[in-house]
Amino acid sequence: MSNNYNDREVILSIKHVDISxxxxxxxxxxxxxxxxxxxxxxxxxxxxxxxxxxxxxxxRAIMRINPCSAGEILFExxxxxxxxxxxxxxxxxxxxxxxxQDPAASLNERATIEYCVSEGLYNFHLxxxxxxxxxxxxxxxxxxxxxxxxxxxxxxxxxxxxxxxxGIARAMIMEPKFIVADEPISALDVSIRAQVLNxxxxxxxxxxxxxxxxxxxxxxxxxISDRIAVIHLGxxxxxxxxxxxxxxxxxxxxxxxLSAVPMxxxxxxxxxxxxxxxxxxxxxxxxxxxxREVRPGHFVHCTEKExxxxxxxxxxxxxxxx
Amino acid sequence: MAENRNVILSAKDIxxxxxxxxxxxxxxxxxxxxxxxxxxxxxxxxxxxxxxxxxKTFTGMLESNGTISQGSVMFHGKDxxxxxxxxxxxGIRGAKISTIFQDPMTSLNPIRxxxxxxxxxxxxxxxxxxxxxKKQAIEMMERVGINxxxxxxxxxxxxxxxxxxxxxxxxxxxxxxxxxxxxxxxTTALDVTIQSQILQLIRDxxxxxxxxxxxxxxxxxxxxxxxxxxxxxxxxxxxxxxNVEEIFFDPKHPxxxxxxxxxxxxxxxxxxxxxxxxxxxxxxxxIKGDAFAPRNEHALKVDFVQEPPFFKVSDTHYAKxxxxxxRAPKLEKPEVxxxxxxxxxxxxxxxxxxxxx
Numbered sequence: 001m002s003n004n005y006n007d008r009e010v011i012l013s014i015k016h017v018d019i020s021x022x023x024x025x026x027x028x029x030x031x032x033x034x035x036x037x038x039x040x041x042x043x044x045x046x047x048x049x050x051x052x053x054x055x056x057x058x059x060r061a062i063m064r065i066n067p068c069s070a071g072e073i074l075f076e077x078x079x080x081x082x083x084x085x086x087x088x089x090x091x092x093x094x095x096x097x098x099x100x101q102d103p104a105a106s107l108n109e110r111a112t113i114e115y116c117v118s119e120g121l122y123n124f125h126l127x128x129x130x131x132x133x134x135x136x137x138x139x140x141x142x143x144x145x146x147x148x149x150x151x152x153x154x155x156x157x158x159x160x161x162x163x164x165x166x167g168i169a170r171a172m173i174m175e176p177k178f179i180v181a182d183e184p185i186s187a188l189d190v191s192i193r194a195q196v197l198n199x200x201x202x203x204x205x206x207x208x209x210x211x212x213x214x215x216x217x218x219x220x221x222x223x224i225s226d227r228i229a230v231i232h233l234g235x236x237x238x239x240x241x242x243x244x245x246x247x248x249x250x251x252x253x254x255x256x257x258l259s260a261v262p263m264x265x266x267x268x269x270x271x272x273x274x275x276x277x278x279x280x281x282x283x284x285x286x287x288x289x290x291x292r293e294v295r296p297g298h299f300v301h302c303t304e305k306e307x308x309x310x311x312x313x314x315x316x317x318x319x320x321x322x
Numbered sequence: 323m324a325e326n327r328n329v330i331l332s333a334k335d336i337x338x339x340x341x342x343x344x345x346x347x348x349x350x351x352x353x354x355x356x357x358x359x360x361x362x363x364x365x366x367x368x369x370x371x372x373x374x375x376x377x378k379t380f381t382g383m384l385e386s387n388g389t390i391s392q393g394s395v396m397f398h399g400k401d402x403x404x405x406x407x408x409x410x411x412x413g414i415r416g417a418k419i420s421t422i423f424q425d426p427m428t429s430l431n432p433i434r435x436x437x438x439x440x441x442x443x444x445x446x447x448x449x450x451x452x453x454x455x456k457k458q459a460i461e462m463m464e465r466v467g468i469n470x471x472x473x474x475x476x477x478x479x480x481x482x483x484x485x486x487x488x489x490x491x492x493x494x495x496x497x498x499x500x501x502x503x504x505x506x507x508x509t510t511a512l513d514v515t516i517q518s519q520i521l522q523l524i525r526d527x528x529x530x531x532x533x534x535x536x537x538x539x540x541x542x543x544x545x546x547x548x549x550x551x552x553x554x555x556x557x558x559x560x561x562x563x564x565n566v567e568e569i570f571f572d573p574k575h576p577x578x579x580x581x582x583x584x585x586x587x588x589x590x591x592x593x594x595x596x597x598x599x600x601x602x603x604x605x606x607x608x609i610k611g612d613a614f615a616p617r618n619e620h621a622l623k624v625d626f627v628q629e630p631p632f633f634k635v636s637d638t639h640y641a642k643x644x645x646x647x648x649r650a651p652k653l654e655k656p657e658v659x660x661x662x663x664x665x666x667x668x669x670x671x672x673x674x675x676x677x678x679x
Binding site: 050051159160189190191192193194195197198201216217218219220222223224256257260261262263264265266267268269272274276277 | 368369484513514515516517518519521522540541542543544545546547549566567570580581582584585586587589591594595596597598601662663666667670
């Protein structure tokens with residue numbers, strides 16, 4: 001993969017977005033501060049952070065569920081945050097779909113799979129007649145590896161992995177261009193995780209889909225994503241291509257997060273040290289912090305002084321590791 | 323290393339049945355397990371494999387429709403399967419064998435203070451005065467890493483973060499200095515950074531207090547991190563057990579192979595991850611042969627007919643698969659998990675994150 005992102009098409013653009021919540025008092029709680037990045041068409045962009053870091057909030061802002069308090073979000077060059085016309089709103093709802101974490105909670109347990117999957121079709125009248133709708137449902141189910149006879153069943157009759165596949169089918173039937181996948185495999189067993197990840201990759205290739213993949217576990221993200229953004233307490237601290245991020249993590253929080261992931265290898269685990277993130281190692285001078293580009297496509301949130309340090313560190317690392 | 327140690331708990335041929343809508347479901351199909359004093363044993367398996375049910379027989383916490391239909395659990399010369407009423411269990415559950423559950427929010431009472439929930443256990447099991455119990459509780463809170471414990475004693479669970487709550491659950495579980503601590507997915511609901519702290523805490527406390535730990539988890543990373551020995555469960559049975567290195571680097575059962583192969587950490591970009599086809603067996607039906615056979619690409623004919631016995635791999639390592647029979651064809655474990663250590667080492671070396679100056 002090249003670093004040459006300039007000639008790639010941007011599908012979604014987050015421009016200096018703040019998201020804050022009223023706390024009832026005078027002070028507002030700022031959940032996301034100055035998020036600023038582009039997502040390119042056909043890539044999987046991962047947003048990784050701890051709970052409370054604002055990763056889901058940002059995902060929901062793209063879905064127009066949480067309003068932005070500053071900045072704007074562009075989808076295919078058009079603004080989709082704030083007040084937009086009803087028509088455009090419907091356009092967003094249709095083209096940006098979501099896959100949720102808990103497949104047991106995100107499906108209507110009183111509705112059959114057929115209804116769950118065709119709900120979007122009903123809302124947008126995306127079918128010519130009954131036969132067409134059923135054909136579409138069958139097609140969506142078979143694309144995720146389920147059978148047409150599963151249509152009449154209810155969500156509780158399925159295993160966790162199957163339910164998650166229903167969740168994917170109901171997103172895919174809308175033929176979206178962009179999918180926000182909010183921790184889609186966190187609640188699943190190891191063997192089922194692999195199925196769901198494979199499925200997501202399959203759709204990415206077949207339909208040139210773009211994903212925003214929200215997760216807290218970096219080791220999973222490495223396999224699926226092209227680029228990774230690490231978010232901490234509402235601020236994005238580092239963005240890089242996924243191999244680069246693993247090879248040359250620069251921000252101390254990224255290093256800490258990487259060191260926390262247990263690896264399936266007892267020999268390595270016996271010696272692994274978890275580096276606890278200590279914000280006091282950052283430049284405390286109060287100089288302004290912003291995203292700075294250490295290498296093409298590799299951004300770190302830092303001050304001018306830290307930037308020089310990171311560049312030096314990068315030179316050293318590149319020499320060592322080649 | 324294990325053979326010269328004392329067995330603290332010994333389960334023999336345990337079978338557990340549940341009565342569900344006039345049908346019987348056999349959740350545990352004959353498990354024998356010896357726990358050694360001071361060790362950490364991890365049970366790993368998918369959801370529905372019976373890991374939690376199995377360990378619930380050690381604390382008499384089976385749901386009311388479940389019965390232990392066969393087998394024994396010997397602990398200090400007593401057969402725990404014979405205990406019936408809560409009174410019988412009094413000196414054991416919570417006192418000698420404690421459990422930490424997955425979700426700290428549901429295992430704490432939201433409308434009672436943290437302090438009262440810890441002292442309750444101490445008062446009940448040790449029969450000490452209120453003030454002595456409070457003293458012990460605060461000491462325990464400090465030990466599990468709650469800063470300013472005396473001031474936080476009267477706070478409620480909602481005032482604690484998820485990681486802090488799990489620390490309190492650990493404090494409650496350890497308040498009576500149990501001999502065995504059962505950790506049922508203790509970190510599944512937590513972030514990776516918190517997870518790593520909690521695992522470290524349990525390990526430190528184990529060193530200090532000398533209890534035996536039984537982990538239940540589906541995360542092989544956690545297993546690699548904590549375990550001395552590992553048991554792999556499938557369809558209500560332990561199908562392979564051994565020292566942690568043996569299970570990761572020299573697995574013998576095809577199910578263990580499959581489990582390791584599907585790890586996303588081993589994935590190569592642009593290629594599909596390995597995954598296990600099909601679904602786990604229905605435990606309502608009588609299972610014939612090896613329960614994993616229908617999903618096993620390496621299955622032999624005999625796997626569908628007769629249940630394999632345990633074959634000895636080493637003094638500590640046993641696996642329940644016909645592949646180890648001398649008559650079986652020689653099969654290598656799948657390519658993905660060969661040289662597992664070298665692969666992961668290469669990845670983490672390159673990853674840099676594990677080797678920061």
